[in-house]
Amino acid sequence: MLLADIGNTRIHIYNGKEVIHLSHKEAIEQYADKKLKYITVKHQLKEQLNSLKNWTDISDQIRIKNEYETMGIDRKALCLSHPNGIFVSAGSAITVDLVEEGVYMGGFLLLGLRAYIEAYATISPALKIELDREIVLDRLPVGTREGISYGILNSIKTIIDKHKNRKQLYITGGDGKFLSSFFEEAIFDERLIFLGMQRS
């Protein structure tokens, strides 16, 4: 059975082996006649998705103990992937959630890397930079581009580290692989949301 995670900008499809990332249009064109179960946060697509007879919305089945009402369905699925851990999804926003014995313990939202960079540029043209992806976080930087890159990446790293304690850190999402390079013993796996869907 194919599984799909329909996000704000893309549809991610898991065929049991790999995750395929497509635009909404591409995914619907290529997969309309395939049997597929999906979750979606893209409410504007609801009617179009309902018209696809082979596609089944399983969003209502995705529940985690202690969830809150407006909690994103993709976050719930991610938190269901393993019974214990701290779960990071690094996309348009970066969500950080804690799960203990299958119970949702709370979490918080940071900006996604692109949103950070674009927000600095709105403050002043002098702060319009490209992220320095080679920045070293164990010494204080000098310079604007370095200072912004360090501020973004180290504030993300530091607050995640603070909540990690001895828990396993699981990371997914488009910027997940890059972010996981800043943590020792992090598990990056782009299938986590699908594992959660399978387990629900």
Next chain:
Amino acid sequence: MLLADIGNTRIHIYNGKEVIHLSHKEAIEQYADKKLKYITVKHQLKEQLNSLKNWTDISDQIRIKNEYETMGIDRKALCLSHPNGIFVSAGSAITVDLVEEGVYMGGFLLLGLRAYIEAYATISPALKIELDREIVLDRLPVGTREGISYGILNSIKTIIDKHKNRKQLYITGGDGKFLSSFFEEAIFDERLIFLGMQRS
């Protein structure tokens, strides 16, 4: 002698007792015939400021050992206010700088509180919230508004705490008083930049 710090949106004037915050237009109208020394980051105003015969640009005198070329003049003045410490200016952006024995040791830039809030809203209408200024940072929140407010304020607090060690924390800027409430033993003083100007 009056001192002025000309920022991107306002002019801050120090009369030796208190700091007065005015729009560019208001400040120029009310203070054009007063003797005044200023620093400025607002390059678009340069010609108009030069035409004020009682106003003297002392930006060239503001230098700190180990400064970098594009370092903002207000940051330099702030770092000159005390020979040792960690200096936070919480305005449109939040700058965090370390000074040891009068030497600039580096620093980084975070988004200002308003820039954070506006950036979340650009990601999704579901993330458009007002900052919860009563948020408690010692327990993990549940909910969107709480999760965003916690993410903003605790990522700022945690990375500043990480760099504080046993140094004195000095805070200034429009959001400085509010931010200082999250730190024990922080000194909030809106005169810091002017103390730096006096000492240069």
